[in-house]
Amino acid sequence: QVQLVESGGGLVQAEGSLRLSCAASGRTFSNYAMGWFRQAPGKEREFVAAISRSGGKIYYVDSVKGRFTISRDNAKNTVYLQMNNMKLEDTAVYYCAASESPFGGQLRRNSYYAFWGQGTQVTVSS
Numbered sequence: 001q002v003q004l005v006e007s008g009g010g011l012v013q014a015e016g017s018l019r020l021s022c023a024a025s026g027r028t029f030s031n032y033a034m035g036w037f038r039q040a041p042g043k044e045r046e047f048v049a050a051i052s053r054s055g056g057k058i059y060y061v062d063s064v065k066g067r068f069t070i071s072r073d074n075a076k077n078t079v080y081l082q083m084n085n086m087k088l089e090d091t092a093v094y095y096c097a098a099s100e101s102p103f104g105g106q107l108r109r110n111s112y113y114a115f116w117g118q119g120t121q122v123t124v125s126s
Contacts, residue, residue, distance in 0.1 A: 002098045003024065004022055004096050004098060008120065009120030012086055012122070013124070014087060015085055020036070022036075033100075033102070034072055036049045036097075037113075038093065039092055047061050047107075048061055050070065050107035050108065057104060067086070088125075092122060093119040094120050095117055
C-alpha cells in the first residue's frame with residue numbers, strides 16, 4: 001500500500017499561484033510514477049500532470065501547459081504541483097495518485113493509478 005496525503009490547497013485569486021504537495025508513505029516512492037488529477041463539480045475527474053519515477057519524463061494536459069509544473073523529490077517522498085497564472089476553470093478538488101506504469105500514455109488515464117490521496121480543494125476567485 002501507498003498512502004498519499006495532499007496539502008496546499010486553498011482560495012486564490014485569478015492569476016495567482018498555489019503549490020500543492022503530496023507526501024507518500026508505505027512502499028518505495030521512487031518505484032511509482034506520480035500524477036495529479038482534478039475534479040470540478042459535476043464533471044469527471046481529469047488528468048492534469050504526471051511525472052515518471054525518476055522525474056525524467058513529464059506530461060501535462062494542454063490546458064495547464066506553461067502554467068503548471070509538476071516535480072518530485074524522491075528523497076522526501078513528495079510530489080509537487082506548482083500552479084501559476086491560475087484561472088477560474090482551475091477550480092476543482094485536486095488528487096495525487098501513484099502508478100506502477102512506465103508508459104506515458106497510460107499515465108494520462110486514472111485507471112492506471114492504484115493509489116490515491118483524499119484530495120485538496122483549490123478555488124480560484126475573480
